[in-house]
Amino acid sequence: MKITVVGAGAVGASCAEYIAIKDFASEVVLLDIKEGYAEGKAMDLMQTASLNGFDTKITGITNDYSKTANSDICVITSGIPRKPGMTREELIGINAGIVKTVSANLISHSPNTIMIVVSNPMDTMAYLVHKSTKLHKNKIIGMGGALDSARFKYRLAEALQSPISDVDGMVLGGHSDTGMIPLTRFATRNGVPVSDFLSEERLSQVKEDTKVGGATLTKLLGTSAWYAPGAAVSAMVQAIACDQKKMFPCSVMLEGEYGLNDICLGVPVIIGKNGIEKIVKINLNKAEAENMKVSAEAVKKVNELL
Numbered sequence: 626m627k628i629t630v631v632g633a634g635a636v637g638a639s640c641a642e643y644i645a646i647k648d649f650a651s652e653v654v655l656l657d658i659k660e661g662y663a664e665g666k667a668m669d670l671m672q673t674a675s676l677n678g679f680d681t682k683i684t685g686i687t688n689d690y691s692k693t694a695n696s697d698i699c700v701i702t703s704g705i706p707r708k709p710g711m712t713r714e715e716l717i718g719i720n721a722g723i724v725k726t727v728s729a730n731l732i733s734h735s736p737n738t739i740m741i742v743v744s745n746p747m748d749t750m751a752y753l754v755h756k757s758t759k760l761h762k763n764k765i766i767g768m769g770g771a772l773d774s775a776r777f778k779y780r781l782a783e784a785l786q787s788p789i790s791d792v793d794g795m796v797l798g799g800h801s802d803t804g805m806i807p808l809t810r811f812a813t814r815n816g817v818p819v820s821d822f823l824s825e826e827r828l829s830q831v832k833e834d835t836k837v838g839g840a841t842l843t844k845l846l847g848t849s850a851w852y853a854p855g856a857a858v859s860a861m862v863q864a865i866a867c868d869q870k871k872m873f874p875c876s877v878m879l880e881g882e883y884g885l886n887d888i889c890l891g892v893p894v895i896i897g898k899n900g901i902e903k904i905v906k907i908n909l910n911k912a913e914a915e916n917m918k919v920s921a922e923a924v925k926k927v928n929e930l931l
């Protein structure tokens with residue numbers, strides 16, 4: 626199992642680290658355009674191997690795609706992150722060019738790869754990979770919902786004053802401050818609806834805190850977060866590499882599902898060795914379906930900027 630991560634910055638390196646620590650892959654290739662940067666990150670990470678007990682080999686490369694050849698999974702994290710006060714959508718001008726070039730380079734050396742798109746605005750970047758490459762639609766997966774759902778569970782546990790492992794829940798829709806749809810109606814504490822524990826008002830607060838989860842961290846850190854994004858990508862990579870058939874909300878190309886067409890948007894997806902194994906249809910109520918529609922319209926507007 627060979628995995629390439631493009632972009633050895635905050636998210637890319639965190640993702641490589643979590644993949645290595647879980648010790649399911651033989652090789653992780655980190656590639657960056659900045660001379661020596663990926664080599665440095667890879668060497669530093671390899672020097673944690675004896676301490677953290679993993680055998681995954683991490684190699685760093687400056688922009689030489691021949692070293693990524695025959696990767697089973699490629700992750701794109703290259704591009705600029707947002708600064709405090711910015712929206713993800715504002716990154717499109719620079720990141721679209723980067724994602725287009727990087728995906729083409731990766732596919733030229735790994736035509737059968739499964740690609741996970743992380744760079745923002747992520748739903749539009751996943752759509753761009755669909756439109757600009759010939760990769761099968763089941764092999765292009767945008768990462769956003771796995772992270773947003775982890776943030777949702779964090780906020781739910783905070784409100785419930787419970788351990789996070791007691792909590793389950795999902796965030797669908799666009800990966801943006803306004804487009805996310807935290808599904809409080811489906812969220813549970815050990816199978817019991819969270820509405821049995823929390824008032825409607827408290828649940829609304831959880832929803833709002835979840836939606837601005839990334840912006841809250843960007844304000845605190847001065848740049849966008851990396852530990853939870855890296856962990857979310859690594860969980861998806863592991864689900865593919867180990868054919869776990871786990872369900873994550875992922876941004877995938879919709880062809881009629883949820884009444885939407887020609888758009889990548891966050892919906893529940895089973896992922897395994899073939900990438901997208903199945904898009905899961907859940908019964909949204911009228912308000913949730915309306916939120917999906919509004920979220921999709923906003924993503925389509927950003928797609929038009931491509």
Ligand SMILES: NC(=O)c1ccc[n+]([C@@H]2O[C@H](COP(=O)([O-])OP(=O)(O)OC[C@H]3O[C@@H](n4cnc5c(N)ncnc54)[C@H](O)[C@@H]3O)[C@@H](O)[C@H]2O)c1
Binds near residue numbers: 632656662703743854
């Ligand atoms: N989808 C999500 O949930 C999610 C979460 C967090 C961050 N992000 C996004 O991920 C991206 C990376 O964030 P970060 O915090 O790691 O940024 P960063 O600046 O720390 O790292 C980005 C890296 O990409 C490299 N790069 C730029 N152009 C490149 C190219 N053409 N080829 C190879 N490498 C190139 C840079 O040199 C840099 O090292 C941003 O767009 C950010 O908004 C997405």
